[in-house]
Amino acid sequence: FFFFPAVPILACGGDDCKIYLFIQQNDQFQKTLILPGHEDWIRGVEWAVYGEDLFLASCAQDCLIRIWKVCTKSKQLPETEDDSIRLKENVFTVKDTDTTYAVTLESVLAGHENWVYAVHWQPSFSKDGSMQQPMRILSASMDKTVIIWEPDKESEVWLEQVRVGEVGGNTLGFFDCQFSPDGSMMVAHAFHGALHLWKQATVSKKQWTPEVVISGHFNSVEDVKWDPEGEFIISVGSDQTTRLFAPWRRKQETEVTWHEIARPQVHGYDMRCLAMIGRFQFVSGADEKVLRVFRAPKNFIENFSNITGIPMEKLCSHQSSDLPEGATVPALGLSNKAVFEGDMAVQPAEDEETFNTISNQYPEIYFQPLILTEPPPEDHLLQNTLWPEIQKL
Template sequence: SFYLPQVCSIAWNCCEQNAGPVIPLLLSSHVLCNFHDSYFILMGSLCIIDNSTETELVSGASDKKLILWEWNGTGVWNDQLVKSVPLEGHTEAVCAVDAIYQSDEPDLNLLIASAASDSTVRIWSRHNSEVKCIEVLQFGNGFVMGVSLSFLPGSNAFWRCVSMKKTIQIKHLSILLCAKRTSEFCKFSNEDFFSSFLVPILACGGDDCKINLFIQQNGQFQKTVILPGHEDWIRGVEWAICGDDLFLASCAQDCLIRIWKVCSKSKQFSEIEDDTIRLKENVFTVKDTDTTYAITLESVLAGHENWVYAVHWQPSFSKGGSMQQPMRILSASMDKTVIIWEPDKESGVWLEQVRVGEVGGNTLGFFDCQFSPDGSMIIAHAFHGAFHLWKQASVNKKEWTPEVVISGHFNSVEDVQWDPEGEFIISVGSDQTTRLFAPWKRKHETQVTWHEIARPQVHGYDMRCLAMIGRFQFVSGADEKVLRVFCAPKNFIENFSNITGIPMEKLCSHQSSDLPEGATVPALGLSNKAVFEGDISAQVAEDEETFNTISNQYPEIYFQPLILTEPPQEDHLLQNTLWPEIQKL
């Protein structure tokens, strides 16, 4: 299928099989579109949860439901109601979800938090294959747009197993639960443990510009701390455990990212008063553990120039028998950029390390982003449903290059036609685009995959119909009630030959010798105008002379011919793959 609904969230993780390599797993709203009831499916987010034996996923959608998914071990997400799915209770669209394991045993103690447009956050608990809503947090007339669950530092310090011949102390169980169980681990029952317990902490960010922290005490989540600072709606929050400290990253529409630090604080230290200048602390005590915690603002990151929609920590990894949390975060913004942030090794100040993004018109920035499990790749998705993938260079670690990624319509496909020779497909959709898909045949490799290699028409009306009238000619119709005829330009035919491996002699046997190089759309027009080689050279010569007036700073000719050997990225598809219009009917 070439229909990809508008992406609202992505999740990326590793599924470790018992035998074989680590398999990167990328999921988006598209995967689950057939199993929720609504048309535009995942208004909220996807949350992949790891434990020792399986990978699970929780999805929330505009059909007001949550679904708990289970990896069935065959590479396909199981659509059957495994254990307790779906989870119903919200009265409006679900917009955010997160989950954590409270035990390393399958089917035991999964804690889920979901936020919806009904101004509530629901807490769900799974125990022995039964899932139920255990609490509803009311937010009045406000909306929560980001939730994140974790455990307080120190609350999971010591669990003791007394059913064995010797006592085993397990530190930082919340991190350990994400690791793969090995043969050295034994199965523990609930009766095997005593001395301590996990204390969940929930962060909620919403339209009140504040982060509300809830601590579970006596079986109920109680609002403990309110963190002010952001000056606009908070779009995302996420916890990360680093050593004995807990870090929270938050992003908002004020274009800023804030990093908060939670650490345990001894009573003796808290009673000391002197003239030392310290950061303002939010102090609270957990009655169940009689432990005092302090929350301080670690850093404020200013680098984006528009709303920041997402912020995520790089996933933790196993090293030397323990889980390590890299101090790196990834942020996505409507300013069309994605930034990797890291603290400076000497000063500890958080700095921008890498900035990637998209250029050109007809784009509206990024909605979400994710690190790959090992941090060597980052992926983001844009307003029009497009994925963007970058990979870190093996030599220069600060160099990130764009990679080939899947693409397709972000609204319903209305018509599709085969090329008369059966070598490519053209489709039109109500996303107002015409897209061309062809096989990518790599040199010296047998693998062949289909990709979008051109976007001949980017219209202003929803597309309705399509017909091929020649080898590289088609006619399309839209809601404007006008039929338009298009012919492939020279640059497309050259790139089509390079990508598909079809000789140019075969492709150009019936083509005119005076084909245009490409096409462009005027700023306020709907017709693709042909661009010839002379137009390109003349435009380059006039650039420096005409740039001094505001009216000439945005020329109508955006097309730049490029020779491709692999499927193009999104910014190239938008501007350099248009076909000229040769006739209106």
């Protein structure tokens, strides 16, 4: 929705792959123009003003983004044999002002590999007493990426400038995204209820780093327990996850905030109950009617010490030399499998002869040990903070 000169204009996309423009006339919105072009359901449209022209960005399930330009139609010169190829114009007239406008397709952005769910312009800002609109858009897709697009200064062709997102995990991509008011941060949210935040680096403007953001269950919490020392809590929920929350103590700062620092169990059934059976051991139960016992791996205990500020000496009594580094979930499995240091050293052979026996050579190791000094982002929570299962009841 946008206020055109003197009258409001409304754009909406439908499941018929078309964008409809409505102009307010006689206190009613009347369908004025149809913009075809997308080949699948349209998921998002947003207006922006740049100079004297109006721009509309649209995204759809055809994996494409289209940018449309709305401007005052000038008088057409008579065509000659030397006329160059012109873009097709869609024309409409606003009766209240008796002005004719032309809508042309400015650009088609192809970079996403799955449905594009959201597209947003960077917010305008006030400069020298007037509002300035940056020519910059942000898009979120089910291909697990968020992209910043800008026109090249020389060729004015829209190009992908920054791409951020997730790698691996069992997520389904992003549903929406937004710029911060000054354009220095961007936030996106995913199917599993997770928020993702990236911040622009002060040195390199094209470098964006993931930032700590709040997280938690995206469905009902069924049980929660303190650890025996009262230094962290574990909860289970019907979102099929077991989550561990602990205080984050920054060095040389007094501020302490609680965050999710591990996701010991990502299950295939809704979780129902939980019991602690030691400092770093717990039992959980789900709708599958099976109780599973988990024990913290070495990598978690090290990161727990770094984030909470609790010295390793205090935790050493709970750490033994035979502890695994972490855990991973085998394909089509429900039991977290321990990953030891020797497992991570196994690398698949790369020569052509063994490449043909890929199923026999590639181990199912997705865990990568991390040295954390702050709460991990969502993609690490999903695949690098699991606890190995040591017993099934």
